[in-house]
Amino acid sequence: xxxxxxxxxxxxxxxxxxxxxxxxxxxxxxxxxxxxxxxxxxxxxxxxxxxxxxxxxxxxxxxxxxxxxxxxxxxxxxxxxxxxxxxxxxxxxxxxxxxxxxxxxxxxxxxxxxxxxxxxxxxxxxxxxxxxxxxxxxxxxxxxxxxxxxxxxxxxxxxxxxxxxxxxxxxxxxxxxxxxxxxxxxxxxxxxxxxxxxxxxxxxxxxxxxxxxxxxxxxxxxxxxxxxxxxxxxxxxxxxxxxxxxxxxxxxxxxxxxxxxxxxxxxxxxxxxxxxxxxxxxxxxxxxx
Amino acid sequence: xxxxxxxxxxxxxxxxxxxxxxxxxxxxxxxxxxxxxxxxxxxxxxxxxxxxxxxxxxxxxxxxxxxxxxxxxxxxxxxxxxxxxxxxxxxxxxxxxxxxxxxxxxxxxxxxxxxxxxxxxxxxxxxxxxxxxxxxxxxxxxxxxxxxxxxxxxxxxxxxxxxxxxxxxxxxxxxxxxxxxxxxxxxxxxxxxxxxxxxxxxxxxxxxxxxxxxxxxxxxxxxxxxxxxxxxxxxxxxxxxxxxxxxxxxxxxxxxxxxxxxxxxxxxxxxxxxxxxxxxxxxxxxxxx
Numbered sequence: 001x002x003x004x005x006x007x008x009x010x011x012x013x014x015x016x017x018x019x020x021x022x023x024x025x026x027x028x029x030x031x032x033x034x035x036x037x038x039x040x041x042x043x044x045x046x047x048x049x050x051x052x053x054x055x056x057x058x059x060x061x062x063x064x065x066x067x068x069x070x071x072x073x074x075x076x077x078x079x080x081x082x083x084x085x086x087x088x089x090x091x092x093x094x095x096x097x098x099x100x101x102x103x104x105x106x107x108x109x110x111x112x113x114x115x116x117x118x119x120x121x122x123x124x125x126x127x128x129x130x131x132x133x134x135x136x137x138x139x140x141x142x143x144x145x146x147x148x149x150x151x152x153x154x155x156x157x158x159x160x161x162x163x164x165x166x167x168x169x170x171x172x173x174x175x176x177x178x179x180x181x182x183x184x185x186x187x188x189x190x191x192x193x194x195x196x197x198x199x200x201x202x203x204x205x206x207x208x209x210x211x212x213x214x215x216x217x218x219x220x221x222x223x224x225x226x227x228x229x230x231x232x233x234x235x236x237x238x239x240x241x242x243x244x245x246x247x248x249x250x251x252x253x254x255x256x257x258x259x260x261x262x263x264x265x266x267x268x269x270x271x272x273x274x275x276x277x278x279x280x281x282x283x284x285x286x287x288x289x
Numbered sequence: 290x291x292x293x294x295x296x297x298x299x300x301x302x303x304x305x306x307x308x309x310x311x312x313x314x315x316x317x318x319x320x321x322x323x324x325x326x327x328x329x330x331x332x333x334x335x336x337x338x339x340x341x342x343x344x345x346x347x348x349x350x351x352x353x354x355x356x357x358x359x360x361x362x363x364x365x366x367x368x369x370x371x372x373x374x375x376x377x378x379x380x381x382x383x384x385x386x387x388x389x390x391x392x393x394x395x396x397x398x399x400x401x402x403x404x405x406x407x408x409x410x411x412x413x414x415x416x417x418x419x420x421x422x423x424x425x426x427x428x429x430x431x432x433x434x435x436x437x438x439x440x441x442x443x444x445x446x447x448x449x450x451x452x453x454x455x456x457x458x459x460x461x462x463x464x465x466x467x468x469x470x471x472x473x474x475x476x477x478x479x480x481x482x483x484x485x486x487x488x489x490x491x492x493x494x495x496x497x498x499x500x501x502x503x504x505x506x507x508x509x510x511x512x513x514x515x516x517x518x519x520x521x522x523x524x525x526x527x528x529x530x531x532x533x534x535x536x537x538x539x540x541x542x543x544x545x546x547x548x549x550x551x552x553x554x555x556x557x558x559x560x561x562x563x564x565x566x567x568x569x570x571x572x573x574x575x576x577x578x
Contacts, residue, residue, distance in 0.1 A: 153446045153449065157442045173462055173465050176461065176465075
């Protein structure tokens, strides 16, 4: 006979998490830390990445296909768009297309910057595509913040090489790259007369560099991890929707299934570092297109 | 009245150059240096890059569309596939689809390594996609060479950041990254019992790092620039086809038109550094799909 309770007065929600690749696993990790007692279905649309170079219409079509997969095939009752490009360009389209709450990663990051900043001047680092969308600048402006955005294209490949400071190889390189980017960004902010006191990590790969950034920023500057901010917002929304999530429940109740639309080799090889636990078998799905 | 000759006993060929992006401009640069008296039409299929994550069939379809554009719209009589992924996966398909000679970048690189190596052991660095195709390993094997390939995913973004040693910013970072990659590669070669004496730069972005590589390799190791090798092969083939190319003709006779299938901003911003001269206006073309 089982010693675990067989009845449960609360409903275990299924949370769907979508990314164009596997970087969004950092968002899933933050979600699991806040809400371990949930089912998670993560899909990475790896066949069609990067979204950054595609049109808004194409990105919306792709993202809606993944969202529908999470709802129809996986029973998701809540969606987190763990992809900055899709959050910037397709959040409205996804919200229009599915009948469940949908959360992106950009608004929570801007809201967390609002809570952190005293000066109302914030810095945002992200990929080239996210910066060009100016989605963070606009989201910050809605919160009364002035944001200066900078593309840092070396950071994603540095993270994917594993040069994140956990071991010696490349550690010094990554520290130098971060220093160069921050020097350029702080100089641009100073030239614009800004007194920035908050740095938003606006890419799902960057949480793995958070300790390096926290050591590298000027004294007193707050570092906002948009994956963590998105997870906090998701927990608040889910509790608000009264779907019975218990953030204090045992982590053994976490159930995670990962899907990808193309070769799962890189996903399986690198994903565990992003998720902070083994990703297990990644299942291949065909969304067409 | 013009003082330039209005008749010309030699035919000025039109050479079509194709890449998935703009990295192949280093190949165009090498072609122009060898054959300044020619018309060049370059197309970067920027709307659909990167090819590296796509299937062989899809890459072949895309590459053939670009090849047909160069023939039908630009009158190309000779094609250079200045893209490692397309050379690895679609060269046969392009050769079958068009009635003009077609040259890739991989076979010339392997042939140059054959000419350079005394030990028959060579090292190849390239992108992840090129390494996974093992196209260089196979091409080298046809020349009796054993090749050890290594993916160096940080080098393309370092080049695109402009951290190539022409100025101070990032110079040290790039030197360190190159040293780490070469140390790993030389250690792997030694562990495999190889006595490598030749390094092939198997990516069209890498010619911009050639001076740094030449300083970083062990004493006596030859560095093969596959863009330069491809240009040498093209010149030999064109002279062999007696289309009247005069490599000694004045550079003022060079005519270059550049096309891209998507946003030309990055192409125009970075392209000149790859081409070694202004790329001028990049014309947008729609190849569909």
